[in-house]
Amino acid sequence: MSENAMIDVRTLSKTYRVHKRAPGLGAALRSVLRRKYEVVKAVEELSFQIADGERVGFLGPNGAGKTTTLKVLAGLLHPTSGSVRVGSYVPHERDPRFLQLITLVMGQKQQLLWDLPPSETYAMNRAIYDIPRAQADETVRTLVELLEIGDLVNKPTRQLSLGERMKCELVAALLHRPRVLFLDEPTIGLDVSMQAKMRDFIRDYNERFGAAVLLTSHYMDDVVALCPRVVVIDHGRLIYDGDLRELARRVRPDKRMTLRLSRPVDRADLEKLGTVVSADAAQAVLSVPHARLSTVVQGALSALPIVDLTIEEAPLEEVMRELFGAREKEARQVSRAHG
Amino acid sequence: MTATAANEIRPRRAGPAALLRRYAGLFRVQLAMSALTAMQYRADFVVKGLIAILWMGVTLVPVLVVFGVRKSVAGWSFPESLVVVAWFTLLRAVLEGAVSPSLTAVVEHVRHGTLDFVLLKPADAQFLVSTAKIEPWHLVDVVGALALFAYAFGKIGRWPSLLNLGTGVAFLGLAIIILYSIWILVVSASFWVIKVDNLSYLFGSLFDAARWPITVFRGALRVVFTFVFPIALLTTYPAMALLGRLDLKTALAALGGGLAFAAIARRVWRRALALYTSASS
Numbered sequence: 130m131s132e133n134a135m136i137d138v139r140t141l142s143k144t145y146r147v148h149k150r151a152p153g154l155g156a157a158l159r160s161v162l163r164r165k166y167e168v169v170k171a172v173e174e175l176s177f178q179i180a181d182g183e184r185v186g187f188l189g190p191n192g193a194g195k196t197t198t199l200k201v202l203a204g205l206l207h208p209t210s211g212s213v214r215v216g217s218y219v220p221h222e223r224d225p226r227f228l229q230l231i232t233l234v235m236g237q238k239q240q241l242l243w244d245l246p247p248s249e250t251y252a253m254n255r256a257i258y259d260i261p262r263a264q265a266d267e268t269v270r271t272l273v274e275l276l277e278i279g280d281l282v283n284k285p286t287r288q289l290s291l292g293e294r295m296k297c298e299l300v301a302a303l304l305h306r307p308r309v310l311f312l313d314e315p316t317i318g319l320d321v322s323m324q325a326k327m328r329d330f331i332r333d334y335n336e337r338f339g340a341a342v343l344l345t346s347h348y349m350d351d352v353v354a355l356c357p358r359v360v361v362i363d364h365g366r367l368i369y370d371g372d373l374r375e376l377a378r379r380v381r382p383d384k385r386m387t388l389r390l391s392r393p394v395d396r397a398d399l400e401k402l403g404t405v406v407s408a409d410a411a412q413a414v415l416s417v418p419h420a421r422l423s424t425v426v427q428g429a430l431s432a433l434p435i436v437d438l439t440i441e442e443a444p445l446e447e448v449m450r451e452l453f454g455a456r457e458k459e460a461r462q463v464s465r466a467h468g
Numbered sequence: 469m470t471a472t473a474a475n476e477i478r479p480r481r482a483g484p485a486a487l488l489r490r491y492a493g494l495f496r497v498q499l500a501m502s503a504l505t506a507m508q509y510r511a512d513f514v515v516k517g518l519i520a521i522l523w524m525g526v527t528l529v530p531v532l533v534v535f536g537v538r539k540s541v542a543g544w545s546f547p548e549s550l551v552v553v554a555w556f557t558l559l560r561a562v563l564e565g566a567v568s569p570s571l572t573a574v575v576e577h578v579r580h581g582t583l584d585f586v587l588l589k590p591a592d593a594q595f596l597v598s599t600a601k602i603e604p605w606h607l608v609d610v611v612g613a614l615a616l617f618a619y620a621f622g623k624i625g626r627w628p629s630l631l632n633l634g635t636g637v638a639f640l641g642l643a644i645i646i647l648y649s650i651w652i653l654v655v656s657a658s659f660w661v662i663k664v665d666n667l668s669y670l671f672g673s674l675f676d677a678a679r680w681p682i683t684v685f686r687g688a689l690r691v692v693f694t695f696v697f698p699i700a701l702l703t704t705y706p707a708m709a710l711l712g713r714l715d716l717k718t719a720l721a722a723l724g725g726g727l728a729f730a731a732i733a734r735r736v737w738r739r740a741l742a743l744y745t746s747a748s749s
Contacts, residue, residue: 225590
């Protein structure tokens with residue numbers, strides 16, 4: 130796969146030199162005369178490959194190095210060491226053909242001209258990307274239809290709501306039909322139904338154009354819906370790369386069993402089956418080890434007044450919390466052992 | 469729509485002529501955007517036009533005051549000084565209408581981290597940021613400057629020859645390049661120090677000195693205004709060219725100096741860009 134990978138990251142490291150000082154006026158004055166610098170490792174020895182047309186979730190807690198990695202991939206930052214290749218290009222050389230190949234969507238920043246309707250930004254990007262008019266018009270028409278934004282593109286950007294603006298922003302970012310999409314929190318600040326539409330759109334675009342997608346999001350629903358594979362980093366290091374469900378199974382080997390009950394039951398009876406997550410008169414949620422699942426289901430059906438029974442994986446939010454929480458604890462223990 | 473890959477959109481055209489055509493097209497689009505933005509706020513357009521006329525009056529005040537008590541200043545008569553003021557007005561129109569707004573926007577880009585979007589585009593970043601914003605109401609200043617030229621030469625009673633006019637126009641081009649280069653240097657500084665409001669204020673104050681002929685200044689100031697912050701090149705030499713008082717050697721030296729200045733500015737910009745790490749999101 131690494132031979133024909135669309136994105137190829139090998140032992141990428143990126144460090145920043147940041148100026149550091151203690152709080153207070155005295156320290157501020159001293160720092161003017163003599164600055165102390167600290168080297169912050171944003172990304173360390175990171176390697177992964179992404180194939181053409183693949184959708185990959187890029188996960189990690191705040192400050193894990195996700196945005197830094199995306200910026201290196203988009204050519205905005207130089208790697209400190211290691212190599213990065215996208216298509217047949219080295220991103221930071223910013224070859225115009227490379228820039229034609231990619232797009233970077235940042236949920237917290239926007240490129241739309243504030244005082245003009247989005248359609249004018251599209252006209253400008255059409256000129257910048259040197260796209261034939263007929264093709265640009267067709268792309269805009271298709272994307273506008275997919276996103277259901279209709280006449281919004283002719284209203285001044287400053288009059289649009291956040292969700293409307295984000296959709297219009299996407300059209301601007303995809304006008305040149307990029308083959309590689311770097312999406313940094315594309316659904317941030319959107320309501321639930323808008324998020325769902327956005328996800329449908331991203332999948333649609335990916336399938337239609339065979340574009341590779343690398344997505345970061347704090348909304349695990351985005352990741353579950355879009356990305357069969359996830360790359361997880363923490364403190365700039367790779368901690369998992371592979372199937373999303375496998376990650377969930379590994380971190381949380383327990384299944385989530387929800388029982389709807391026709392009458393209240395004793396908590397003790399539930400505890401015989403598995404760990405009780407929550408329980409009230411009408412419903413109980415249990416956590417059950419994968420291996421014991423069939424025994425537990427049989428036991429529950431014969432012993433309890435069950436109306437309905439569902440079995441699911443643990444929610445990804447919990448998986449992530451547990452994954453990073455465990456690592457934090459580990460790190461603390463290690464530092465204590467060394468201290 | 470068929471699933472064409474981005475890099476198949478259009479074969480890249482090469483060659484300087486094609487490149488020039490492409491950037492001329494881009495410039496047209498940027499101009500159109502600025503005009504559209506300006507027209508979004510019609511009242512603004514009128515008010516800013518009126519303010520431009522007011523400022524032109526204010527520019528004339530010191531010259532009128534000085535020549536109210538003296539016949540000539542440092543070898544320049546009143547109408548000759550008006551030619552310098554007219555150049556000053558014309559250049560200020562270009563500066564405030566076409567150069568400063570765009571480059572002030574760069575500083576904002578750097579602070580908000582939106583310069584990323586400029587750097588993601590497959591076109592020269594310096595070109596894109598330099599032509600992003602134009603304020604068309606400064607055309608009022610251009611008209612005012614032309615009127616001032618006409619009045620001054622009417623008073624002198626002798627019109628510039630075609631050669632003098634040509635040299636004058638060439639110097640206008642040079643002056644714009646120099647002004648632009650100084651601004652690019654100021655903006656490049658924003659990559660290091662982020663907040664350059666003070667620098668641009670200093671720039672404005674220094675530029676104000678260009679309303680006077682360079683011979684008004686003595687000693688260290690004259691050296692500074694000729695070589696470091698070359699306002700002599702901006703208004704005095706062009707005025708001398710129009711008046712037929714500039715010799716060829718000075719003209720050529722000025723031209724060489726101006727172009728070297730632009731080359732240095734471009735290098736510094738590229739250096740600054742390489743150092744740029746966008747604000748964290």
